Amino acid sequence: MESIIELRHLKTLLALEETGSVSLAAKRVFLTQSALSHQIRALEDYYETSLFERKSNPLRFTPAGERLLQLARELMPQVAAAERDMAQIIEGEAGELRLAVECHTCFDWLMPAMGEFRPLWPQVELDIVSGFQADPVGLLLTHRADLAIVSEAVPQAGIVYQPLFAYEMVGICAKDHPLAAKAVWQPEDFADETLITYPVPDDMLDLLRKVLLPNGINPQRRHSELTIAIIQLVASRRGIAALPYWTVMPYLEKDYVISRKITKHSLQSELYAAMRAEDTGKSYLDDFCQTVRERGFADLPGLSVLEM
Missing domain, CATH: 1.10.10.10 (Winged helix-like DNA-binding domain superfamily/Winged helix DNA-binding domain)
Incomplete structure (x- = not known):
């Protein structure tokens, strides 16, 4: 039959x-x-x-x-x-996969994906290039990394991108902050606030790159390397922040801070896997990207499909 x-x-x-x-x-x-x-x-x-x-x-x-x-x-x-x-069988089991990451909050979902990938490809040497990387694509081109997690698919000779997923960035503030009364934050709401961010260039922060700077708004800054420190500063009314929803959700559930939508259409961020064009035929790289997507959608709230 x-x-x-x-x-x-x-x-x-x-x-x-x-x-x-x-x-x-x-x-x-x-x-x-x-x-x-x-x-x-x-x-x-x-x-x-x-x-x-x-x-x-x-x-x-x-x-x-x-x-x-x-x-x-x-x-x-x-x-x-x-x-x-x-x-x-066809390509061989061994290889090297050195990851470069420009996202401070990526490790919440990257570690489980790596844990799932390792037993599937035991002969592939999997490692993370230590530290935050301001130019992960540069590490690919100089063969110091094999795959980079980036927020923009900027066309560049010798580099190809695979879409991973899109996610919502939310604004967070203390429960008694004046902005807590607004369901949706507009660009002008940030003008007189202290914005707490990671210590990275403005063009790597989607809130600034997509929302604030195009509207001529450049608020006062305060920086912290750690997500939990940003949450604590926000809860103490030292400023406001914008973080991925999946990152702040545990703190929302504990009532430490509150979250608000950024603009009526919401602020969407994206993640891509970048690799050298010469490596696109390596199955373990494709399988790693698929593992990241599957684990992300299984574990993280509020993701959406990202298309090239």
Whole structure:
């Protein structure tokens, strides 16, 4: 009996389970919402039954949908393992992956991704170039790093980029700060405040680069290397800050500070993996990027798919 089920169907079912939403699942598998719906409808028409309840939030699978979801959970890891084995047979298992990172908050999700990657590629030497890197792409070009996590995909000869994910930056302040009364912060709200940031150039801070400086606003600064120190300074009304939502969420839950949306469309930041063009055929680099994406979406709240 020839089956209608394809790997793309199983990937879609897993995305639906992970996101609980048709629209979010479509982004996860890089389809339009209508294309994903058509894919699911084809399965439902073939089996003459629904796979999930349309009006439930989050999405809830029917018994038939659960059975196909079980297949996806069992089969897709085996397919991934087989593809990894094929790459290791053809290309060899050994390699070197030195990471350069320009993001102070990346280590929250990077360490779990590295932990998952190591046993999959035990012969790949995985390491982090120590310290914050102001020019990680420069380290690639001088062969002092093999992959860089960067916030902009700036075209450069010899460098290619893979999108990782986008995320929301939120403004944070003390609970009794005057800005706590505003649900959305506009650029002018920062003008007379002390902005607490990491000690990095302005063009590496999305709040300044995308929101404040284009509007002619350049607030007073205070710097700290540590995220927890920034949170403590904000809670003590020494200033305000903008940080990734996933970073501040634990402190919001503990009621240390409050968060607010930055502009009505929200401030979105992006992360890309940069590598040398000559290395694009190395499967372990691609697999590491995929591991980062999967762990990020599994562990971090508020991520969205980033497309090139």
